[in-house]
Amino acid sequence: MDRSYQVITRMIAKRLLVSLIILFIVSLLVFVATLLLPGDPAQAILGQQATPERLAALREQMNLNDPVFVRYFTWLGGLFTGNLGYSAATGGPVTALLADRIQSSLVLMGLAALISIPVGIIVGTFSALKRGRAFDNATTGVSLVLASLPEFVIGIGLVALFSTSVFKILPSVTMAPPGEAVWNYPVQLVLPTITLALVVTPYIVRMMRATMLEVLDSGFVEMARLKGVPERQVVLRHAVPHALAPVAQVIAIQLAWMAGGVVVIEFLFRYPGIGQALVDAVANRDVQVVQALSILIAAAYIVVNLLADLVGIFTNPKLRTEKAA
Amino acid sequence: MSTNIIETEVTTGALCATDLRVETDAGVEILHGISFTLQPGRILALVGESGSGKTTAGLACMGHFRQGLAKGTGTVSLGDGGARNILDLPDHQLRRLRGKTISYVPQDPALSLNPSMRIGEQIAETLRVHQIGATDSARRLRVAEVLAEVGLSNDRAYQRRYPHQLSGGQQQRVGIAMAFACRPSVIVLDEPTTGLDVTTQAVVLQTIDELAERHQVAGLYITHDLAVVAQIADEVAVMLEGDIVEHGATDQVLYSPRHAYTRRLLAAVPDLAGKRRVGLVEAITGEQPLVVPGPHGVPDTTGAISQVDDAKLLSGTGPRATPAAADPQPLMRVRDLSLSYGEHKVLDGIGFQLLEGESMMLLGESGSGKTTLSRCVAGLNDEYTGSIELFGKELATGTRARSSEDRRRIQYVFQSPFSSLNPRRTIAESVGVPLQMSGISDKRKRRALVLEALDQVKLGERFMERRPGDLSGGERQRAAIARALVNAPSLLVCDEITSALDVSVQASILDLLRTLQTDHNMSMLFVTHNIALARHISQRLAVLQMGKIVDIGTTDDVLDNPQHRYTQELLANVPTFK
Known part of the structure; x- marks a missing residue:
C-alpha cells in the first residue's frame, strides 16, 4: 500500500510542477501582451492636456522607465507577495479594487455551478435510463440547441423574455449601489445565474448521458440486475459512480470556462464582477488590473483541471491500489 | 435409453423451459421454440457456436433479455411447486428470484464484477438484497463461508480486495461464490471458463461440479467447448441457429452423435492426440497422410504426401528432402532474450531457433510472457536485451530501427480480429x-x-x-x-489468433495456415495457450513458464515425453474426450 501512495504523491507532485510551469509561461505571455497594448498608459490616464512634467512624474511613479525585464520581475515578485500594483484609473491598490469584484463573480459562478452540476447529472442520468423515449429525445434536442447558442444570445433571449416585452418580472441589469454586496439584491442575480447555468448544463447533460449509456450496457450492471439488486440501487450504487469520473473532467472544463466566459455575461448584465472589471480595465489602459485578472483566470483554469484529475485518481481504485501479484 | 428418460421427466425438474421463443426488436425470431428441463444436482450443457442463441436462452430462464431483444414467449417454470411462468412475472417478483432462486455466473468476470466495489461487499450485497442473514456480521460469516467453498482465502483483508487485485481465475471464483451465496436451486453458467488457462479451468470446473453436487443445484452450462462439456455435463443440448438440434446424455451426444451438425462440430475440436481431422486437411503430425486440396479443390495427394514426409522428417534429426529447401537454413535465431519491467522479469534468457518452413508453437498461460516474446520478435517491443537474428543477421531492436x-x-497477426x-x-x-x-x-x-x-x-x-x-x-x-x-x-507471428473464434472457424483457420506453410514454405511462430492445437499446427513446441522456456523439442517429443513438471501438469489438466 505504501508504494501506491508514493506513486500517487509523485503523480500529484508532477502535476503541480507542470501547473506552475504553465502559470509561469502564462505570466510571461500576459506581461508581453499588455506591453503591446497601444498607447502610453501615463498619457491615457492623464489625458491629452497633461503637461510633460506630470507625465514624466507619473511614469516615474509607475516604474515605466525601468527596463522591461526589471518591470516583469518586479511584477512577478508582487504576485507572490500579494502586491498586484496600483490601479492607474483609481490610484488605489489593485487587490483592494478586485476583492469585491472577485467575491461577486464567485457568487455568480458558485450559484450557477450549484444549479448546473446536480441538474446536469440528474437530467443526463434520467435521459440515459429512458433511452429512446420522449424525455430522452427532448433532452437531447434541447441540450444540443443550448450548446450551440453563444452565451450572449441566451442572455439576450432571457432578457427579452423576462424583463422586456413578454413578462416584465426580472431586472435586466444589476444596479447595486457601489460598495454593497450583490447578494443583498437576490432578484438581480436571477438572470445572470440562469444564463450561466444554461450555457454550462447542456455539456454536463450530454456527457453524463453518454457515459451512463455505456455504463448501463456494461457487464457489472447486467450482473447487478441478475443478482436481484433493485433498479434504484443498480443505478445509484453501480452505474452512477462509474459514469461520474469522465463527467468530472467535463465539469472541470466547464467551471474553468466560467471563469473566462463570465466576462461576456457580466458585461451583458452590467454585473459588478471580474468580467466587468476586465472590460473596464482594458478600456482604461489599466495595465496592472488587466495583468492581475488574466493571471487569476489562468490560475482558475489550472486549479480546476488539477482538481478534476484528483477526482479521477480517487474514484478509480485501480490508480489507488496495487495490482495483483 | 437416456434420451427417453429426459423426455418423460419433463415436468418434474428444478427448472422447465417449454417452447421458448425470443425475437429481436425488429421482429426477427432468434430462438425458435426450444424446450429443456434442468434436474437438481445435474448439469445440462447448452452447446453451440456464437450466434446460436445459447446465451439468449440462458438469460431467458432468468427473465432477462438484452438490449435489442423483445420479451420472449413460452413458459419457464420453477420446480418449487408454484406454476408461475417466469416470463410473465412483474419486475419486482422477478428480482426476488434472481440471485436467490436462480443465479448467474457470467462469461467474463473482469467485466462483470464492479471494479470499484470490494469483492466481499459485492457478495454481501446479494445476501442483503435478498434478506439473507439477520445482521451484517451474520452475512459476513456467509461471505467467508462461500469464499472458502470456492477455494479462496476468506480473511478480512481478502474480502476487502478490489477485483483488479485478483487474477482471472480468482475473479471467476468470486463470481461463482456470489452465485452460490444464496443457495439457489438453479444456476446459469455462461461460458465461465472461456478466458481461463487450462490449469485454472480445471480447478474452476471442479469447484462448480462439487458445489452443484453438494447443494443439489440444477446447472445450465452454456459453452462452445466440447471438451469442457465432456468433463462437467450430465446432459448435452446442441444448439444451431436458435434450435436445439440434438439433446441427450453426454456420452451419447459426444460419442455417438446423431445430427450431422453435432458430428461436424465434434470433428472441428482439436485433440491433443492429433488423431482427428480438423478442417479440410489432416493433422500435421498425424499418422494419416496429409491431404492438401489442389489448385482446383481436388485433393492433391501425390504432392502432399511428400510434404507430410517432410513434416515427419523435420520432427526427427535427418535432413529434409524438400525440393523447395533442400537444406533448411535457420531462419531465425533468438539468443538470451530478456526483458524486465523494474524488478519483474517478463522474459528471462530465451533462446531458440526456427528453421525455414517450420512451424513452432509457443505455449504458455496468461502472464507467461508469450505475447511479449512474440512482440519482441516482431520489433513491436524494443525494450529487450539479447539478440534476434534473421537469416544470420542481427535485427535492430525496434521496428523503427529495422x-x-x-x-x-516478419509479419504479425493479432489476437482479436x-x-x-x-x-x-x-x-x-x-x-x-x-x-x-x-x-x-x-x-x-x-x-x-x-x-x-x-x-x-x-x-x-x-x-x-x-x-x-x-x-x-x-x-x-x-x-x-x-x-x-x-x-x-518469411515469418508469420500468430498471437492467439484463433482464441476468439468458434471451433469450426478455428479449424478452417488452422487449415489455412497449414496450407500456407506447406505451399509457400513459410515459417510460423504460433503463440497460444491451447495445448490441444499443438499437433494440428506445429512441428516444434516450446513451453513457456514465467518468462523461461521450460520444455522445447519436436511436438511429439514434448507431448509424449514431457520433461518439465509444468508441462506434465498442463497435459494432465487438458480437458479431453475420446
Missing part, C-alpha cells in the same frame, strides 16, 4: 497498407497483390470493398492474415 526489408519479412482491423477502411485498403509501407506505389499492382493475398486466404474479390463490420469473426481473421501475407513474409 530496415523496411526486415519489417516486411475485431480490434485489429480499422472499421472505417475497406478490406482492400487495410490489406494494401503494408504494400504502401514497402514502397509499392503503383495502384494497379497493389490491387493485384491484394487480390492475390485475399485469394490465398479464400476471401476473394467480393470482399475487397467490404468493411470489417460486415464480416464474421472468421472472415475478419482471414482478412488480417491476408494483410500479413500480402508482402510475402
Whole structure:
C-alpha cells in the first residue's frame, strides 16, 4: 500500500510542477501582451492636456522607465507577495479594487455551478435510463440547441423574455449601489445565474448521458440486475459512480470556462464582477488590473483541471491500489 | 435409453423451459421454440457456436433479455411447486428470484464484477438484497463461508480486495461464490471458463461440479467447448441457429452423435492426440497422410504426401528432402532474450531457433510472457536485451530501427480480429497498407497483390470493398492474415489468433495456415495457450513458464515425453474426450 501512495504523491507532485510551469509561461505571455497594448498608459490616464512634467512624474511613479525585464520581475515578485500594483484609473491598490469584484463573480459562478452540476447529472442520468423515449429525445434536442447558442444570445433571449416585452418580472441589469454586496439584491442575480447555468448544463447533460449509456450496457450492471439488486440501487450504487469520473473532467472544463466566459455575461448584465472589471480595465489602459485578472483566470483554469484529475485518481481504485501479484 | 428418460421427466425438474421463443426488436425470431428441463444436482450443457442463441436462452430462464431483444414467449417454470411462468412475472417478483432462486455466473468476470466495489461487499450485497442473514456480521460469516467453498482465502483483508487485485481465475471464483451465496436451486453458467488457462479451468470446473453436487443445484452450462462439456455435463443440448438440434446424455451426444451438425462440430475440436481431422486437411503430425486440396479443390495427394514426409522428417534429426529447401537454413535465431519491467522479469534468457518452413508453437498461460516474446520478435517491443537474428543477421531492436526489408519479412497477426482491423477502411485498403509501407506505389499492382493475398486466404474479390463490420469473426481473421501475407513474409507471428473464434472457424483457420506453410514454405511462430492445437499446427513446441522456456523439442517429443513438471501438469489438466 505504501508504494501506491508514493506513486500517487509523485503523480500529484508532477502535476503541480507542470501547473506552475504553465502559470509561469502564462505570466510571461500576459506581461508581453499588455506591453503591446497601444498607447502610453501615463498619457491615457492623464489625458491629452497633461503637461510633460506630470507625465514624466507619473511614469516615474509607475516604474515605466525601468527596463522591461526589471518591470516583469518586479511584477512577478508582487504576485507572490500579494502586491498586484496600483490601479492607474483609481490610484488605489489593485487587490483592494478586485476583492469585491472577485467575491461577486464567485457568487455568480458558485450559484450557477450549484444549479448546473446536480441538474446536469440528474437530467443526463434520467435521459440515459429512458433511452429512446420522449424525455430522452427532448433532452437531447434541447441540450444540443443550448450548446450551440453563444452565451450572449441566451442572455439576450432571457432578457427579452423576462424583463422586456413578454413578462416584465426580472431586472435586466444589476444596479447595486457601489460598495454593497450583490447578494443583498437576490432578484438581480436571477438572470445572470440562469444564463450561466444554461450555457454550462447542456455539456454536463450530454456527457453524463453518454457515459451512463455505456455504463448501463456494461457487464457489472447486467450482473447487478441478475443478482436481484433493485433498479434504484443498480443505478445509484453501480452505474452512477462509474459514469461520474469522465463527467468530472467535463465539469472541470466547464467551471474553468466560467471563469473566462463570465466576462461576456457580466458585461451583458452590467454585473459588478471580474468580467466587468476586465472590460473596464482594458478600456482604461489599466495595465496592472488587466495583468492581475488574466493571471487569476489562468490560475482558475489550472486549479480546476488539477482538481478534476484528483477526482479521477480517487474514484478509480485501480490508480489507488496495487495490482495483483 | 437416456434420451427417453429426459423426455418423460419433463415436468418434474428444478427448472422447465417449454417452447421458448425470443425475437429481436425488429421482429426477427432468434430462438425458435426450444424446450429443456434442468434436474437438481445435474448439469445440462447448452452447446453451440456464437450466434446460436445459447446465451439468449440462458438469460431467458432468468427473465432477462438484452438490449435489442423483445420479451420472449413460452413458459419457464420453477420446480418449487408454484406454476408461475417466469416470463410473465412483474419486475419486482422477478428480482426476488434472481440471485436467490436462480443465479448467474457470467462469461467474463473482469467485466462483470464492479471494479470499484470490494469483492466481499459485492457478495454481501446479494445476501442483503435478498434478506439473507439477520445482521451484517451474520452475512459476513456467509461471505467467508462461500469464499472458502470456492477455494479462496476468506480473511478480512481478502474480502476487502478490489477485483483488479485478483487474477482471472480468482475473479471467476468470486463470481461463482456470489452465485452460490444464496443457495439457489438453479444456476446459469455462461461460458465461465472461456478466458481461463487450462490449469485454472480445471480447478474452476471442479469447484462448480462439487458445489452443484453438494447443494443439489440444477446447472445450465452454456459453452462452445466440447471438451469442457465432456468433463462437467450430465446432459448435452446442441444448439444451431436458435434450435436445439440434438439433446441427450453426454456420452451419447459426444460419442455417438446423431445430427450431422453435432458430428461436424465434434470433428472441428482439436485433440491433443492429433488423431482427428480438423478442417479440410489432416493433422500435421498425424499418422494419416496429409491431404492438401489442389489448385482446383481436388485433393492433391501425390504432392502432399511428400510434404507430410517432410513434416515427419523435420520432427526427427535427418535432413529434409524438400525440393523447395533442400537444406533448411535457420531462419531465425533468438539468443538470451530478456526483458524486465523494474524488478519483474517478463522474459528471462530465451533462446531458440526456427528453421525455414517450420512451424513452432509457443505455449504458455496468461502472464507467461508469450505475447511479449512474440512482440519482441516482431520489433513491436524494443525494450529487450539479447539478440534476434534473421537469416544470420542481427535485427535492430525496434521496428523503427529495422530496415523496411526486415519489417516486411516478419509479419504479425493479432489476437482479436475485431480490434485489429480499422472499421472505417475497406478490406482492400487495410490489406494494401503494408504494400504502401514497402514502397509499392503503383495502384494497379497493389490491387493485384491484394487480390492475390485475399485469394490465398479464400476471401476473394467480393470482399475487397467490404468493411470489417460486415464480416464474421472468421472472415475478419482471414482478412488480417491476408494483410500479413500480402508482402510475402518469411515469418508469420500468430498471437492467439484463433482464441476468439468458434471451433469450426478455428479449424478452417488452422487449415489455412497449414496450407500456407506447406505451399509457400513459410515459417510460423504460433503463440497460444491451447495445448490441444499443438499437433494440428506445429512441428516444434516450446513451453513457456514465467518468462523461461521450460520444455522445447519436436511436438511429439514434448507431448509424449514431457520433461518439465509444468508441462506434465498442463497435459494432465487438458480437458479431453475420446
